[in-house]
Amino acid sequence: MVLKEKLDQIKETYIAYEEKVGESLKKRPERKETFESGSGEIVNRLYTPLNIENFDYEKDLGMPGSFPYTRGVQPNMYRGRLWTMRMYAGFATAEESNKRYKFLIEQGSMGLSVAFDLPTQIGYDSDHPLAEGEVGKVGVAIDSLADMEILFDGIPLDKVSTSMTINAPASVLLAMYIAVAEKQGVTPEKLRGTIQNDILKEYIARGTYIFPTEASMRLITNIFEYCSKEVPQWNTISISGYHIREAGSTAAQEVGFTLADGIAYVEAAINAGLDVDTFAPRLSFFFNAHNDILEEVSKFRAARRLWAKIMKERFNAKKPKSMQLKFHTQTGGSTLTAQQPENNIVRVAIQTLAAVLGGTQSLHTNSKDEALALPTEESVRTALRTQQIVAYESGAADTVDPLAGSYFIEAKTKEIEEEAMEYIRKIDEIGGAPRAIDNGYIQQEIMDAAYNYQRDIENGKRIIVGMNKFQTKEEPPKGLLRVDPIVGELQKKKLKDLRARRDNELIKERLENLRKACEGNDNLMPYILDAVRVYATLGEICGVMRKVFGEYQQSIQL
Amino acid sequence: MDRPIRVLVAKPGLDGHDRGAKVIARALRDAGMEVIYTGLRQTPEQIVSAAIQEDVECIAMSILSGAHNTLLPKVVEILQKEGVDDILVLGGGVIPDEDIPFLKEKGIKEIFTPGTPTSKTIEFIRNNIKR
Numbered sequence: 120m121v122l123k124e125k126l127d128q129i130k131e132t133y134i135a136y137e138e139k140v141g142e143s144l145k146k147r148p149e150r151k152e153t154f155e156s157g158s159g160e161i162v163n164r165l166y167t168p169l170n171i172e173n174f175d176y177e178k179d180l181g182m183p184g185s186f187p188y189t190r191g192v193q194p195n196m197y198r199g200r201l202w203t204m205r206m207y208a209g210f211a212t213a214e215e216s217n218k219r220y221k222f223l224i225e226q227g228s229m230g231l232s233v234a235f236d237l238p239t240q241i242g243y244d245s246d247h248p249l250a251e252g253e254v255g256k257v258g259v260a261i262d263s264l265a266d267m268e269i270l271f272d273g274i275p276l277d278k279v280s281t282s283m284t285i286n287a288p289a290s291v292l293l294a295m296y297i298a299v300a301e302k303q304g305v306t307p308e309k310l311r312g313t314i315q316n317d318i319l320k321e322y323i324a325r326g327t328y329i330f331p332t333e334a335s336m337r338l339i340t341n342i343f344e345y346c347s348k349e350v351p352q353w354n355t356i357s358i359s360g361y362h363i364r365e366a367g368s369t370a371a372q373e374v375g376f377t378l379a380d381g382i383a384y385v386e387a388a389i390n391a392g393l394d395v396d397t398f399a400p401r402l403s404f405f406f407n408a409h410n411d412i413l414e415e416v417s418k419f420r421a422a423r424r425l426w427a428k429i430m431k432e433r434f435n436a437k438k439p440k441s442m443q444l445k446f447h448t449q450t451g452g453s454t455l456t457a458q459q460p461e462n463n464i465v466r467v468a469i470q471t472l473a474a475v476l477g478g479t480q481s482l483h484t485n486s487k488d489e490a491l492a493l494p495t496e497e498s499v500r501t502a503l504r505t506q507q508i509v510a511y512e513s514g515a516a517d518t519v520d521p522l523a524g525s526y527f528i529e530a531k532t533k534e535i536e537e538e539a540m541e542y543i544r545k546i547d548e549i550g551g552a553p554r555a556i557d558n559g560y561i562q563q564e565i566m567d568a569a570y571n572y573q574r575d576i577e578n579g580k581r582i583i584v585g586m587n588k589f590q591t592k593e594e595p596p597k598g599l600l601r602v603d604p605i606v607g608e609l610q611k612k613k614l615k616d617l618r619a620r621r622d623n624e625l626i627k628e629r630l631e632n633l634r635k636a637c638e639g640n641d642n643l644m645p646y647i648l649d650a651v652r653v654y655a656t657l658g659e660i661c662g663v664m665r666k667v668f669g670e671y672q673q674s675i676q677l
Numbered sequence: 678m679d680r681p682i683r684v685l686v687a688k689p690g691l692d693g694h695d696r697g698a699k700v701i702a703r704a705l706r707d708a709g710m711e712v713i714y715t716g717l718r719q720t721p722e723q724i725v726s727a728a729i730q731e732d733v734e735c736i737a738m739s740i741l742s743g744a745h746n747t748l749l750p751k752v753v754e755i756l757q758k759e760g761v762d763d764i765l766v767l768g769g770g771v772i773p774d775e776d777i778p779f780l781k782e783k784g785i786k787e788i789f790t791p792g793t794p795t796s797k798t799i800e801f802i803r804n805n806i807k808r
Contacts, residue, residue, distance in 0.1 A: 237691035237742055241718075249720065252747025253691050326693015326717050366696050453696070457791040490791050492773055493743075566699055573700050577794045586792045595774035602743065675716045677702050 157411030158369035209234030234258030242661030245610035334668035367569020375542030399441035419477030692742035704795035750783035
């Protein structure tokens, strides 16, 4: 806090400053009438102590590693250990993806991050009619434990941490991971990693839902409970703002809607009889990093502070770990341009810096060619090197939360926190995130922001270099990665062979047990694990659940 | 006055990236067209049947999953089988340049790739629907 008389003095000099600037504007006007942030918030000419009049260091920031964790969840942040450089990868078959993972580990990647193809994410086997044309396209195709064994062949699961972007069928893929580890002689309590497991943002923005809300929330709380006992080092959910932002939200909406989803999961688990401090330490988050570096850094800091307060004040969490918002970051896919793709390397570098200055725990950097196709090995290497340059050459990792105390950053952090809290209040009024999704409120807000953004680009208010300004004549890019269409046929054949050689009677029995469990109230994880172990396929297991639970019906907003 | 152009905006395949589809739908609507949006995960059969039922003059499909070479030509094929030849079929999304000639040959009239202003799509539809 700045002393009152000091503030009065600053107020005087500030007024004088504004007058002086006002004079000079008559001769030389500024570039624009108003300046806006990446999210369209007004940015002032200058920030001074007047913008953070009530700022209280102890209350608003505190020390890193202490409540409210604004400055970071660890006391010394990256001086101890750098963030985990975790590159999201996966395509074609388990064999191909296994090769890419080994390449990434060799290049200094510190954790794996598995991308699954769409049929896997929606719980269909590769031979399902709806899988036609989609097998192996945006990620690896996994139909059964047999594929998962190949995917992690030669990768010791007690040594790596693995993040899996899987939501509706997260329980099944986690069960497969546990079963592969068993075969490697690794017990579940040694496993480290994350499943995304965040169904609410699938309904909002990402679209790979299967079951209706209630059944989905049950599966999620079943996983919380099972892992707290059996797989204690596993992050059971990655509550994701990433896709909300990609769908077009503002930075404050990203925080508000994500934390509102987080509140819904905490409430569901508490209602299922779990103690908040048993599962909350394993909750993790996932945010986006866009180009407006100062806004993004403020966003990460605001999210940490707001979540700490929510856990402490709303849910009476006692353990510090329950209040710490740990997060993964991915650079913003939607900020990349298909035009002059080399420029994307620069965008990703700025976004990397934003994530690091914002205190991320792990980071995926996008490759320059991702507005065009899946990335090649070469462009993935450059994206990984970008992180390494920030880590080892920029100095940004050597002191904790270096932007703290900046008048602009602290004012912006507060502004985003307040705006996000306003969204949470509105969602509470509607009756919580699941209802605010069902009635389309959240989707509508995002859609409005997305449409404004597009209009700003088209009327030239927002400049995207190489796209609506500074264009050049270009040759179509060469050497893009293509997934061989033969992958679909290969997977179908693998499935056919598997169905012929496994014990189909035993599978029938296990699937029947699962069906009964779905109709009752048992935790479903042990039943799913039993089915996975004998090579029941993902489609068969999800098929049983589809029959009992039904399917989610999307609410459409324009 | 001319009756408004009717457009079906559709999401074929399994991908959930509907930002582009929704933005284009809203832009077409703001340009005075009547727009029906199918929602996610539509099969080519569902898209054609919605198009016929809604009596549209244009089907605009958005796809970002990489399954465009399979799914987009199928829509044209089914339209032909149904004896429909007066609907303008368009595609958009993450579609590599080198796939575009193939898709056009299969009867998709134009492909709009990332960064295309919505005004360009609007103009294309106005100039190319069959009336």
